[in-house]
Amino acid sequence: xxxxxxxxxxxxxxxxxxxxxxxxxxxxxxxxxxxxxxxxxxxxxxxxxxxxxxxxxxxxxxxxxxxxxxxxxxxxxxxxxxxxxxxxxxxxxxxxxxxxxxxxxxxxxxxxxxxxxxxxxxxxxxxxxxxxxxxxxxxxxxxxxxxxxxxxxxxxxxxxxxxxxxxxxxxxxxxxxxxxxxxxxxxxxxxxxxxxxxxxxxxxxxxxxxxxxxxxxxxxxxxxxxxxxxxxxxxxxxxxxxxxxxxxxxxxxxxxxxxxxxxxxxxxxxxxxxxxxxxxxxxxxxxxxxxxxxxxxxxxxxxxxxxxxxxxxxxxxxxxxxxxx
Ligand SMILES: [Ca+2]
Numbered sequence: 587x588x589x590x591x592x593x594x595x596x597x598x599x600x601x602x603x604x605x606x607x608x609x610x611x612x613x614x615x616x617x618x619x620x621x622x623x624x625x626x627x628x629x630x631x632x633x634x635x636x637x638x639x640x641x642x643x644x645x646x647x648x649x650x651x652x653x654x655x656x657x658x659x660x661x662x663x664x665x666x667x668x669x670x671x672x673x674x675x676x677x678x679x680x681x682x683x684x685x686x687x688x689x690x691x692x693x694x695x696x697x698x699x700x701x702x703x704x705x706x707x708x709x710x711x712x713x714x715x716x717x718x719x720x721x722x723x724x725x726x727x728x729x730x731x732x733x734x735x736x737x738x739x740x741x742x743x744x745x746x747x748x749x750x751x752x753x754x755x756x757x758x759x760x761x762x763x764x765x766x767x768x769x770x771x772x773x774x775x776x777x778x779x780x781x782x783x784x785x786x787x788x789x790x791x792x793x794x795x796x797x798x799x800x801x802x803x804x805x806x807x808x809x810x811x812x813x814x815x816x817x818x819x820x821x822x823x824x825x826x827x828x829x830x831x832x833x834x835x836x837x838x839x840x841x842x843x844x845x846x847x848x849x850x851x852x853x854x855x856x857x858x859x860x861x862x863x864x865x866x867x868x869x870x871x872x873x874x875x876x877x878x879x880x881x882x883x884x885x886x887x888x889x890x891x892x893x894x895x896x897x898x899x900x901x902x903x904x905x906x907x908x909x910x911x
Pocket of ligand 1: 783784785786787788789790791792796799
């Protein structure tokens with residue numbers, strides 16, 4: 587009886603897997619053929635397309651990651667503990683010193699202070715140590731074919747194919763996250779197109795292995811997204827009296843002098859520096875009982891990189907820690 591059941595399941599299981607696989611393969615090839623026309627009409631060479639897309643099939647892991655329900659939302663305090671460890675601060679300080687001359691040269695060109703470039707590098711990929719091991723083309727093809735955000739991922743895939751076509755990276759080294767974020771600063775292919783820089787002048791915008799290109803590309807992204815040279819991101823503050831909680835809203839902007847009048851102080855209870863009298867928004871990532879921050883223009887620029895207040899606040903705090911005495 588047991589043997590018979592086992593034999594039966596051994597017989598039926600592979601058939602089931604095979605039929606699912608075949609159905610998917612067929613749909614994938616139908617999508618690929620119509621996408622090929624679209625890519626070619628947007629300037630991708632047929633040889634480049636066929637070489638990059640030959641033999642690829644949907645990556646099941648990418649589909650399951652895309653469908654995964656978000657885990658229980660962390661509080662900002664928990665997120666900050668995960669993202670800004672003392673080890674990450676120490677490593678950021680060491681890398682800031684190690685690359686100081688290059689970073690200052692790049693700052694002179696783009697107007698973005700180096701500690702923010704290092705902080706983004708640290709948070710995105712742990713300073714290049716965790717850049718993602720997925721092949722970019724099949725990962726993006728999977729997401730485009732799966733169809734939840736087809737237009738978005740088809741555009742990203744065309745931009746990815748253009749990166750290969752222009753020779754910035756060899757296909758074997760063309761790696762990223764499961765969702766297509768690439769290299770040491772995790773640019774999507776569309777961000778690569780808009781912001782990546784060949785700082786070394788060798789004709790390749792290499793955000794995978796060439797640090798000057800990585801640093802300049804990050805700086806160029808922030809500069810083109812509205813960074814104000816020399817200004818801070820914001821600062822942690824304290825409230826000396828109760829504020830209307832609805833004032834904690836990124837859409838509400840007041841001069842620092844006005845926040846001071848409303849009772850906002852430095853985190854140590856000192857008067858808020860109001861020179862220069864920057865415009866700022868109050869951010870309370872964990873609500874009125876958690877920590878409070880005043881966010882300046884550059885905070886909103888960091889949010890163009892990643893639209894999360896947790897992310898932007900952590901970049902600012904890590905940047906400050908990297909240059910703290
Ligand atoms: Ca280069």
